[in-house]
Amino acid sequence: RPGRHSYAKYNNWDKIVAWTEKMVNKHPEMVSRLKIGTTVEDNPLYVLKVGKGDEKRKAIFMDCGIHAREWVSPAFCQWFVYQATKTYGKNKIMTKLLDQMDFYVLPVFNVDGYIWSWKKNRLWRKNRSKNQNSRCIGTDLNRNFNASWSSFPDTKDPCGDTYRGPAPESERETEAVTAFIRSHLKSLKAYITFHSYSQMLLFPYGYTKQSAPNRKALTKVAKIGTDVLSTRYETRYIYGPIASTIYRTSGSSLDWAYDLGIKHTFAFELRDKGRFCFLLPESQIKPTCKETMLAVKFIAKYILKHSS
Amino acid sequence: LAPVRFDREKVFRVKPQDGKQANVIKDLAKSNKLDFWYPDATHHVAANMTVDFRVSEKESQAIQSALDQNQMHYEILIHDLQEEIEKQFDVKED
Numbered sequence A: 001r002p003g004r005h006s007y008a009k010y011n012n013w014d015k016i017v018a019w020t021e022k023m024v025n026k027h028p029e030m031v032s033r034l035k036i037g038t039t040v041e042d043n044p045l046y047v048l049k050v051g052k053g054d055e056k057r058k059a060i061f062m063d064c065g066i067h068a069r070e071w072v073s074p075a076f077c078q079w080f081v082y083q084a085t086k087t088y089g090k091n092k093i094m095t096k097l098l099d100q101m102d103f104y105v106l107p108v109f110n111v112d113g114y115i116w117s118w119k120k121n122r123l124w125r126k127n128r129s130k131n132q133n134s135r136c137i138g139t140d141l142n143r144n145f146n147a148s149w150s151s152f153p154d155t156k157d158p159c160g161d162t163y164r165g166p167a168p169e170s171e172r173e174t175e176a177v178t179a180f181i182r183s184h185l186k187s188l189k190a191y192i193t194f195h196s197y198s199q200m201l202l203f204p205y206g207y208t209k210q211s212a213p214n215r216k217a218l219t220k221v222a223k224i225g226t227d228v229l230s231t232r233y234e235t236r237y238i239y240g241p242i243a244s245t246i247y248r249t250s251g252s253s254l255d256w257a258y259d260l261g262i263k264h265t266f267a268f269e270l271r272d273k274g275r276f277c278f279l280l281p282e283s284q285i286k287p288t289c290k291e292t293m294l295a296v297k298f299i300a301k302y303i304l305k306h307s308s
Numbered sequence B: 001l002a003p004v005r006f007d008r009e010k011v012f013r014v015k016p017q018d019g020k021q022a023n024v025i026k027d028l029a030k031s032n033k034l035d036f037w038y039p040d041a042t043h044h045v046a047a048n049m050t051v052d053f054r055v056s057e058k059e060s061q062a063i064q065s066a067l068d069q070n071q072m073h074y075e076i077l078i079h080d081l082q083e084e085i086e087k088q089f090d091v092k093e094d
Helices: A013-026 A072-087 A092-100 A111-119 A172-183 A215-233 A253-260 A282-306 B019-031 B057-069 B081-087
Strands: A031-038 A044-050 A058-064 A101-106 A188-196 A200-203 A238-241 A265-270 B010-015 B035-038 B051-055 B073-078
Touching (some): A013 A031, A013 A072, A031 A172, A044 A072, A044 A172, A058 A072, A058 A172, A058 A282, A072 A092, A072 A101, A072 A188, A072 A265, A072 A282, A172 A253, A188 A253, A188 A282, A200 A215, A200 A253, A215 A238, A215 A282, A253 A265, A265 A282, B019 B051, B019 B057, B057 B073
Parallel strands (some): A058 A101, A058 A188, A188 A265
Antiparallel strands (some): A044 A101, A200 A265, B010 B051, B010 B073, B035 B051
């Protein structure tokens, strides 16, 4: 038995799998579990579909845990599903959202890496695929998307932490996610990916300093989203396009989803920025999740209202 | 394979004031094993950016001397990483 799951604690992979089963069993009318693929080490990639609708309704895709050591990220995806099912019918905004749209939640994108960060190396980042002609393991899944994939020479060293992989979508994890998003593109109106750390809300582009065509709208959503987030505990987030807010990056899921046609894509860099970095104490999981929930609900409400 | 331990490993937070100081960090990364926490990798290091990186206890002395010699602004964010890793589990089982 994997032991007891807790939203106030970090949960290992076995506990998260058991939790997905529990959520489906407890809320069969609201939650279904889709296996969208398997990882390099044959672990399942599970997406939880939260919502009562058919595949035609507007939907938002959210993923967590693309980088193994960013543990507060999967904690947020679990919290989101928990709050959605718990407050549906009680909280006005959540009820309105779930009455009109669906959420596809990938609680852990980089399963093999996450398991490795629990069992062997807490500060592991990449996945666990073997690289040809190199003793170094792993690809940075957030450099493996086909979005200006090869534009930075520094990402082609298999021993580097931002190794982009031998080809775009070379990794089974990336392939599974891109296939799922492509097959649901008609209904997907937003894509939100959760990372840590440094308290930022970012949007395209990362691979160029050029502005995204709807930059004004993205800026407006990000500004209000970070304002709403700070109402809970006064946590300060900055926001803006990746390339000009932090630095230029290639092959990111955010840019790929945006260029595919999902015109509202956001990346959260969760707590913290000051003291703990990746090692955020469990006592800060709940406040981090609660404040982030406010921003995500605002974004979803905006998408519901402004997407066709 | 036993789990990796990070006893007395350190995390430095450095604020390079100009391109020269940014290059000091990049040079240190060539001759030491630095795990960049922010930004993601050496090639993103630039002036006026907060740079966080992890370094082994053994190499941390040399890193600190190099930063001092170059009059760089830095702090040691985490003095014993293994301790911090163990301290993150600060919520009791229900």
